[in-house]
Amino acid sequence: MFDLELEAQDLEYSAEWRREKAKQYPEDWRNIAAAELLDKIAMEVRAMEGSEIHCQISAAINERLDAKGDFGSFFEEWSDYKRRIGFWEFPSGKEYLSDMLKGMLKYWHHVSEEIAD
Numbered sequence: 001m002f003d004l005e006l007e008a009q010d011l012e013y014s015a016e017w018r019r020e021k022a023k024q025y026p027e028d029w030r031n032i033a034a035a036e037l038l039d040k041i042a043m044e045v046r047a048m049e050g051s052e053i054h055c056q057i058s059a060a061i062n063e064r065l066d067a068k069g070d071f072g073s074f075f076e077e078w079s080d081y082k083r084r085i086g087f088w089e090f091p092s093g094k095e096y097l098s099d100m101l102k103g104m105l106k107y108w109h110h111v112s113e114e115i116a117d
Contacts, residue, residue, distance in 0.1 A: 034086020044093020
């Protein structure tokens, strides 16, 4: 199964990074708001352990593993999504995981088509 605890910890790391940016740029209130949202999403993601979306993400990753697919490129793009949280993206924990699954399927399907051509 995809490790939601590690994903939540990564969100918390991003929240801490935003708090540091808030100290560096105290006039930009968005950093504190983003940190609070990231903490909230992390808590909600942890609560999704064993949920349908968690199972779907795990299945998508396992399918990609079986195909010996590239994970790095997708997760680089996903990192960009996380950086937008609190600025341009405002998901709940469930929406975050849903966006992750949609992104995986879209990205990996597109990559598969490119390889096939």
